[in-house]
Amino acid sequence: MTFAATANAVLYTGAEPVFVDSQRQDGNVDPHLLIEAVDTLRTEGRDIAAVITVDLFGRCCDYASIEPALAEREIPLLEDAAEALGASLQGRAAGSFGRVAALSFNGNKIMTTSGGGMLLSDHNDLLERCRYLSTQARQPVAWYEHTEVGYNYRLSNVLAALGRGQLSRLDEMIDRRRQIRERYASGLAHLPVTFLGRGGAQRGDDDDNCWLTTLTVEDGPDADAVVGALSRQRIEVRHLWKPMHLQPVFDRARTFTTGVSDDLFRRGITLPSGPALSDDQIDRVISTLVSLISDQGQ
Numbered sequence: 001m002t003f004a005a006t007a008n009a010v011l012y013t014g015a016e017p018v019f020v021d022s023q024r025q026d027g028n029v030d031p032h033l034l035i036e037a038v039d040t041l042r043t044e045g046r047d048i049a050a051v052i053t054v055d056l057f058g059r060c061c062d063y064a065s066i067e068p069a070l071a072e073r074e075i076p077l078l079e080d081a082a083e084a085l086g087a088s089l090q091g092r093a094a095g096s097f098g099r100v101a102a103l104s105f106n107g108n109k110i111m112t113t114s115g116g117g118m119l120l121s122d123h124n125d126l127l128e129r130c131r132y133l134s135t136q137a138r139q140p141v142a143w144y145e146h147t148e149v150g151y152n153y154r155l156s157n158v159l160a161a162l163g164r165g166q167l168s169r170l171d172e173m174i175d176r177r178r179q180i181r182e183r184y185a186s187g188l189a190h191l192p193v194t195f196l197g198r199g200g201a202q203r204g205d206d207d208d209n210c211w212l213t214t215l216t217v218e219d220g221p222d223a224d225a226v227v228g229a230l231s232r233q234r235i236e237v238r239h240l241w242k243p244m245h246l247q248p249v250f251d252r253a254r255t256f257t258t259g260v261s262d263d264l265f266r267r268g269i270t271l272p273s274g275p276a277l278s279d280d281q282i283d284r285v286i287s288t289l290v291s292l293i294s295d296q297g298q
């Protein structure tokens with residue numbers, strides 16, 4: 001379960017994506033299934049270039065299980081931390097887990113430069129290579145000399161300046177998103193809903209950047225009905241990411257599924273979570289959801 005950009009990046013390199021299902025409590029990749037998938041592919045003689053994990057909705061994956069298992073198998077880990085800037089796991093920041101991690105500063109992210117992103121790594125040779133490729137693979141000579149095909153993937157200096165301004169307010173923005181989550185959690189506590197990453201998880205919200213507050217409705221309307229009903233009240237509730245193996249563009253990709261992401265997609269919604277929301281607006285979302293779900297439950 002992720003945004004298509006993660007899988008598209010695999011195809012850009014000429015590699016083939018293989019999808020692995022989610023764990024139920026937060027939608028992040030199921031670490032046991034991931035290792036099972038890796039071992040199955042290896043047994044079949046497949047070459048595994050890398051594993052990409054996605055820290056979904058602002059919450060780190062279970063790296064305590066994933067990192068050592070991949071290290072033992074000598075498979076590089078790439079972390080898609082696009083949604084997780086400011087999140088952490090046992091004192092380690094999101095974006096510090098893989099050999100290289102990607103952040104997004106797209107307009108909908110916890111901090112934005114309107115577009116663009118950043119790579120994070122301790123491997124300077126890798127970063128040098130990325131800088132070179134992202135600036136049209138120009139050779140270090142006085143004229144324009146190219147021995148490889150490059151890309152224009154740089155973040156402009158103007159956008160970087162915007163980003164630095166936002167970065168200084170990151171903690172504040174996370175705090176507000178956490179308050180919003182708390183308000184939803186207490187306002188909806190009596191409903192048959194489960195917040196992703198809260199109930200049932202081994203850890204609470206403290207490490208989460210609370211980018212989006214997401215939940216599944218256990219007993220009541222499915223996600224489509226909730227999104228439709230709230231949109232008629234002019235409230236924008238969204239579906240969770242549609243899992244990659246259900247996307248027509250990836251319909252031929254190999255997938256290791258348990259049905260969890262299908263189910264999360266069918267019942268899961270994302271609540272309005274932006275830091276500019278007022279408490280009154282949040283309360284309106286809560287009361288609309290309460291009447292919708294309680295009415296349907298009767």
Ligand SMILES: Cc1ncc(COP(=O)(O)O)c(C=O)c1O
Pocket residue numbers: 002003005006054080082083103104105106115116117
């Ligand atoms: C998990 C994930 N990966 C990658 C991206 C792509 O980032 P960008 O839009 O900055 O290319 C996004 C969101 O946009 C995302 O949510």
